[in-house]
Amino acid sequence: MAETVRFGVSIDSGLLQRFDALIGQKGYDNRSEAIRDLIRNSLVEEQILKDDAEMVGTVSMVYSHHTRELADKLTEHQHSHHEEIISALHVHLDAHHCLEVVVIKGSTGKIRHLADELIGTKGVKHGRLMLTTSGKDV
Amino acid sequence: MAETVRFGVSIDSGLLQRFDALIGQKGYDNRSEAIRDLIRNSLVEEQILKDDAEMVGTVSMVYSHHTRELADKLTEHQHSHHEEIISALHVHLDAHHCLEVVVIKGSTGKIRHLADELIGTKGVKHGRLMLTTSGKDV
Amino acid sequence: MAETVRFGVSIDSGLLQRFDALIGQKGYDNRSEAIRDLIRNSLVEEQILKDDAEMVGTVSMVYSHHTRELADKLTEHQHSHHEEIISALHVHLDAHHCLEVVVIKGSTGKIRHLADELIGTKGVKHGRLMLTTSGKDV
Amino acid sequence: MAETVRFGVSIDSGLLQRFDALIGQKGYDNRSEAIRDLIRNSLVEEQILKDDAEMVGTVSMVYSHHTRELADKLTEHQHSHHEEIISALHVHLDAHHCLEVVVIKGSTGKIRHLADELIGTKGVKHGRLMLTTSGKDV
Numbered sequence: 001m002a003e004t005v006r007f008g009v010s011i012d013s014g015l016l017q018r019f020d021a022l023i024g025q026k027g028y029d030n031r032s033e034a035i036r037d038l039i040r041n042s043l044v045e046e047q048i049l050k051d052d053a054e055m056v057g058t059v060s061m062v063y064s065h066h067t068r069e070l071a072d073k074l075t076e077h078q079h080s081h082h083e084e085i086i087s088a089l090h091v092h093l094d095a096h097h098c099l100e101v102v103v104i105k106g107s108t109g110k111i112r113h114l115a116d117e118l119i120g121t122k123g124v125k126h127g128r129l130m131l132t133t134s135g136k137d138v
Numbered sequence: 139m140a141e142t143v144r145f146g147v148s149i150d151s152g153l154l155q156r157f158d159a160l161i162g163q164k165g166y167d168n169r170s171e172a173i174r175d176l177i178r179n180s181l182v183e184e185q186i187l188k189d190d191a192e193m194v195g196t197v198s199m200v201y202s203h204h205t206r207e208l209a210d211k212l213t214e215h216q217h218s219h220h221e222e223i224i225s226a227l228h229v230h231l232d233a234h235h236c237l238e239v240v241v242i243k244g245s246t247g248k249i250r251h252l253a254d255e256l257i258g259t260k261g262v263k264h265g266r267l268m269l270t271t272s273g274k275d276v
Numbered sequence: 277m278a279e280t281v282r283f284g285v286s287i288d289s290g291l292l293q294r295f296d297a298l299i300g301q302k303g304y305d306n307r308s309e310a311i312r313d314l315i316r317n318s319l320v321e322e323q324i325l326k327d328d329a330e331m332v333g334t335v336s337m338v339y340s341h342h343t344r345e346l347a348d349k350l351t352e353h354q355h356s357h358h359e360e361i362i363s364a365l366h367v368h369l370d371a372h373h374c375l376e377v378v379v380i381k382g383s384t385g386k387i388r389h390l391a392d393e394l395i396g397t398k399g400v401k402h403g404r405l406m407l408t409t410s411g412k413d414v
Numbered sequence: 415m416a417e418t419v420r421f422g423v424s425i426d427s428g429l430l431q432r433f434d435a436l437i438g439q440k441g442y443d444n445r446s447e448a449i450r451d452l453i454r455n456s457l458v459e460e461q462i463l464k465d466d467a468e469m470v471g472t473v474s475m476v477y478s479h480h481t482r483e484l485a486d487k488l489t490e491h492q493h494s495h496h497e498e499i500i501s502a503l504h505v506h507l508d509a510h511h512c513l514e515v516v517v518i519k520g521s522t523g524k525i526r527h528l529a530d531e532l533i534g535t536k537g538v539k540h541g542r543l544m545l546t547t548s549g550k551d552v
Contacts, residue, residue, distance in 0.1 A: 086229060
C-alpha cells in the first residue's frame with residue numbers, strides 16, 4: 001500500500017465556497033475525498049480514450065420480456081464470451097419490462113465490441129455502455 | 139400492443155452504404171432494427187433532460203474491499219432508500235477490488251441525488267451513473 | 277475580486293504521481309491550476325443540469341455549401357434570435373464543406389431549443405451543442 | 415454526387431408517434447431529414463473513437479480578460495500550430511469574461527492534444543472540446 005501525502009491548493013475564496021456547497025449537496029464528508037474523486041475521474045476519462053486500456057464495462061439494457069428468445073440470445077451471447085463477461089443482473093422493472101446489466105472486463109476496444117453486439121440484439125429497446133476502472137490504476 | 143407501420147426514408151446512397159457497414163460491424167441483423175434503436179435512443183436522450191421523467195438508473199462503483207465498513211455503508215444507504223433502489227450486483231474484480239452496480243428507479247432528479255450520495259461515499263474509487271428508460275415510453 | 281485562500285488535500289502517493297503525469301501531459305504548469313479546473317468543471321456540470329441556469333452554448337454545424345439557401349436560412353434563424361445568438365464563425369473546411377459555430381447566451385432550456393432548431397435545419401450534416409459557463413459563477 | 419435511394423423502416427405505431435412529436439419539437443420539416451441526422455450522428459460517434467480519424471474540433475474556452483497575457487498566450491499557442499488551428503472566434507460575454515472558440519482540423523489524437531494544451535492554459539476558467547466531422551465521410 002502506498003503512503004498518504006499532502007499537497008496544498010490555492011484558490012479564489014468564492015470559488016471554494018461554491019465547491020463546498022456543491023460537495024455538501026452531493027453528500028461528501030470532506031473536501032479531500034471530493035478532490036480525490038475528481039482526480040480519479042480525470043484518470044479514468046483518460047483511460048477510456050485508450051483502446052487497449054484494461055477496464056470494466058457495465059452494459060445496461062432494457063427489453064420487453066414478451067420478446068421471445070431474447071433472454072436466451074442474451075444468455076448465449078454471454079456464455080460464448082464467458083472470459084470477458086463476468087456477471088449479469090436481471091431486474092423485473094414492471095409487468096412487461098426487464099433490465100439486464102452485464103459486466104464485462106477487458107480492453108476498451110473489446111468491451112465496446114461486445115457491448116455493441118449485446119445492445120444490437122433484436123428486442124433490446126435501449127442499451128448503453130458505461131466504462132469504469134478495473135481499480136488497478138486509480 | 140400497438141400495430142406495426144412502415145415509413146420510407148430517402149437518403150444519399152453513399153451515406154446508406156456507410157451506415158450499413160457500421161451496423162454490420164455492430165452486429166445488427168437488419169436496418170429497421172438499427173433505425174428503431176436510433177429513434178429510441180433519441181427519445182431517451184430527451185427524457186434524461188427532464189427532471190421529473192420516470193427513469194431507471196444504474197450506478198457502477200469500484201472500490202477496494204479493504205476499505206473497512208464501506209460495504210456496510212453502501213448497504214445501509216441502499217436499505218434506507220429501498221423504495222427507489224431495487225437491486226444490486228456485486229462483482230469481485232480481483233483480489234483487492236469490487237464493482238457494485240446499483241439499480242435505481244424514480245424521477246431523474248431523485249436518481250441523480252441518490253447516485254451522488256452513493257458515489258460520494260468515502261472509499262468509492264470511481265463511480266458513474268447511467269440513465270436509461272423504464273421501458274414505458276419507448 | 278475575492279481573496280485567494282489555500283487548503284490541503286491528503287492523497288495516496290501513487291494516485292498523486294499518476295495525476296501529476298496526466299496533467300504534465302495535458303500541459304499544466306502547476307497542480308493548483310489543474311485542481312481548480314476540475315473544480316470549475318464540476319460546477320459547470322451541475323449548472324448544465326438546471327434548465328434555468330444562465331449559460332453560454334456553442335453550436336458547431338457542418339454542412340455542404342452546395343446546399344442552396346442553407347446559409348441564408350441559418351442567418352435568418354440567427355437574426356430572429358439576435359438577443360440570444362451573439363456571434364457566429366464561418367470556416368471553409370474544404371471545397372465542399374463549411375463549419376459554422378454559433379454562440380448563444382441564455383438559459384440552458386432556451387439554448388437547447390435554439391440549438392435544436394439550428395441543427396435540425398435541412399442540409400446541416402452534423403451538429404452538436406456544447407454548454408459552458410457564462411463566467412459569473414465559476 | 416451520389417444518387418438518392420429510398421428504404422423502408424417498419425416500426426411500432428406508438429413509437430413512431432413519439433418520434434414525430436420529438437422531431438416536431440426540434441423543428442424538423444420531415445422525418446427523412448431527422449433519420450438522416452441520426453444516421454450521420456452515429457457515424458460521427460464511431461469516428462470519434464478512432465484516434466487517427468480526420469476530424470474537426472471546436473474548443474470553447476471562457477476566461478477573464480483581466481488575466482494578463484492569457485490572450486497573448488492563447489494566440490501564441492494558436493500560431494505555433496497554425497497548420498491545425500484554422501480559425502478562432504472571440505466573444506465579449508460581459509465586462510469581465512471572454513469566450514474564445516478555436517477550430518482545429520486534424521486527427522482526433524492531435525485535436526485532443528491541442529485542446530488539452532489550450533484548456534490547460536493558466537487563466538482559462540472552463541474549456542471543452544467538441545468533435546465533429548470534416549464533412550467527407552458522412
